[in-house]
Amino acid sequence: MNQLTDETLLGHYANGDFSAFETLYLRNKGGVYRYLSRQVHNKSQVEDLFQEVWAKVISHGQHYQQTASFKTWLYTIARNKVIDHVRHMQVVDHVIDSSIEEDEQQPQHTQSKHALGQALGPANLHQRLLQAQAIDYCLHKLPIHQLDCFLLREEAGFTAAAIAEIVNINLEAAKSRLKAGYKNLRSCLSLKLELSPGSISAVMEGKANE
Amino acid sequence: MSDPSADKVLSDQALVSQLYQGAQQHTPAPSTDRAILAMAKKKIKLSPDSLANQPRVKKTSVWWQKMQYQGAVAASIVLVCFVALLQPQSPHISLLDPLPVNSPVATAMQNDALVSEVLAVRSSTAPQQAAPMMARREVTNSRFQAQSAELADVTMADAAIVNKSMGELSNKPNNHPKLRAKNHLIIQELLMIQAKLYLTHGQITLTAQSPDVKYSKVQNSLIKHYLALHKNMKIHLRIILNGTSDPTILEGYSGVLSRQEINGLKKNRPTP
Numbered sequence: 001m002n003q004l005t006d007e008t009l010l011g012h013y014a015n016g017d018f019s020a021f022e023t024l025y026l027r028n029k030g031g032v033y034r035y036l037s038r039q040v041h042n043k044s045q046v047e048d049l050f051q052e053v054w055a056k057v058i059s060h061g062q063h064y065q066q067t068a069s070f071k072t073w074l075y076t077i078a079r080n081k082v083i084d085h086v087r088h089m090q091v092v093d094h095v096i097d098s099s100i101e102e103d104e105q106q107p108q109h110t111q112s113k114h115a116l117g118q119a120l121g122p123a124n125l126h127q128r129l130l131q132a133q134a135i136d137y138c139l140h141k142l143p144i145h146q147l148d149c150f151l152l153r154e155e156a157g158f159t160a161a162a163i164a165e166i167v168n169i170n171l172e173a174a175k176s177r178l179k180a181g182y183k184n185l186r187s188c189l190s191l192k193l194e195l196s197p198g199s200i201s202a203v204m205e206g207k208a209n210e
Numbered sequence: 211m212s213d214p215s216a217d218k219v220l221s222d223q224a225l226v227s228q229l230y231q232g233a234q235q236h237t238p239a240p241s242t243d244r245a246i247l248a249m250a251k252k253k254i255k256l257s258p259d260s261l262a263n264q265p266r267v268k269k270t271s272v273w274w275q276k277m278q279y280q281g282a283v284a285a286s287i288v289l290v291c292f293v294a295l296l297q298p299q300s301p302h303i304s305l306l307d308p309l310p311v312n313s314p315v316a317t318a319m320q321n322d323a324l325v326s327e328v329l330a331v332r333s334s335t336a337p338q339q340a341a342p343m344m345a346r347r348e349v350t351n352s353r354f355q356a357q358s359a360e361l362a363d364v365t366m367a368d369a370a371i372v373n374k375s376m377g378e379l380s381n382k383p384n385n386h387p388k389l390r391a392k393n394h395l396i397i398q399e400l401l402m403i404q405a406k407l408y409l410t411h412g413q414i415t416l417t418a419q420s421p422d423v424k425y426s427k428v429q430n431s432l433i434k435h436y437l438a439l440h441k442n443m444k445i446h447l448r449i450i451l452n453g454t455s456d457p458t459i460l461e462g463y464s465g466v467l468s469r470q471e472i473n474g475l476k477k478n479r480p481t482p
Binding site: 047058132186 | 222225230231232235243246247254
């Protein structure tokens with residue numbers, strides 16, 4: 001089942017094979033969730049959007065036609081959901097109580113910190129936490145168009161051409177956004193983590209050791 | 211020689227990508243996973259795979275299938291009309307309807323009808339009542355004899371019928387109006403015979419009782435006929451008087467009954 005492509009799995013699901021959908025979901029749920037959570041910072045809203053995306057996949061899965069890849073279709077749905085959400089929030093002028101969000105998320109962070117600390121050790125854990133905070137901060141500072149393209153690249157592994165198709169822009173614009181996004185992130189992370197050529201190699205080595 | 215700027219971009223991308231992938235990643239809550247998987251499972255149950263794969267058969271409806279409903283309605287209407295036409299018309303109750311048989315009004319109406327019917331029969335055979343008395347004298351004897359014979363036959367037949375059913379009638383007070391009607395006819399007949407013979411009831415009775423008086427055959431037959439009718443009339447009258455206490459019943463019989471006869475009937479009349 002794991003060797004099958006997403007499109008084949010969706011076809012099996014359309015024919016009544018529930019395990020095919022399970023495989024498809026486990027394969028794609030992380031990327032879609034992170035794609036949403038990096039753009040919508042309210043956790044409950046992210047959960048809602050995530051469910052809406054998959055509800056659409058479930059309801060329209062039987063009528064899915066393989067004119068585009070499943071991933072392109074999936075992230076197009078997710079992107080449209082984010083756009084709709086942002087527009088809705090602009091109209092409603094919703095004020096997010098960030099302090100409540102932080103309070104809700106704090107115990108989860110503590111638990112995950114504790115679990116990671118046991119797995120990685122105190123030094124690695126501290127380094128990881130710093131990196132995560134820096135990534136969050138820099139992604140938050142990134143312009144929305146660049147963030148969109150960056151997340152599509154990192155989470156789904158799309159090429160510039162696929163990103164251009166999803167975002168509905170031309171290829172050059174997609175490439176330009178990607179390039180600018182990476183550059184801005186690099187600059188931001190350098191400042192936050194005080195990265196140098198030496199530290200970069202250290203990071204790379206750390207990743208390799210894991 | 212590779213382009214240093216391109217290498218820098220690639221290294222930037224690789225570094226950022228490494229950092230991003232290495233950072234703590236968010237994942238959906240387990241409850242969200244369960245909800246989505248349950249939704250997918252429910253969708254499968256609601257829409258079986260067979261339905262998803264089966265090619266949709268386009269329903270072809272011919273004209274008679276489209277007209278099924280209208281046809282059924284039209285057939286029902288035709289059937290109802292047909293049954294309504296075949297069914298015999300139910301009695302329509304109105305003021306013109308015949309009254310119940312036992313009601314007094316109905317009985318009286320039946321009597322009237324009976325009287326008119328008998329009069330019609332009589333009118334076809336009896337001589338014209340409105341004819342002047344002098345003209346009747348000129349009627350030949352043979353003709354008068356024939357007519358009298360016919361009258362005698364008819365009235366004797368009536369009397370026979372009455373006598374035959376007398377027992378039944380005497381026990382049925384409701385039939386008295388019929389007897390009254392018959393007596394009414396008999397009285398007319400008797401008065402007619404009296405006129406023909408130029409004799410009163412008392413004279414006819416005396417003539418019958420005295421064998422010395424000689425009359426022609428026609429006159430004798432008329433007297434016989436008169437006496438027979440009179441006898442029947444009296445029988446009817448006794449039955450009528452037996453079932454009622456109305457004192458006015460005997461009023462119409464003054465011309466055909468003597469005072470002695472009336473008194474005798476009154477004496478034999480039972481007390482109410």
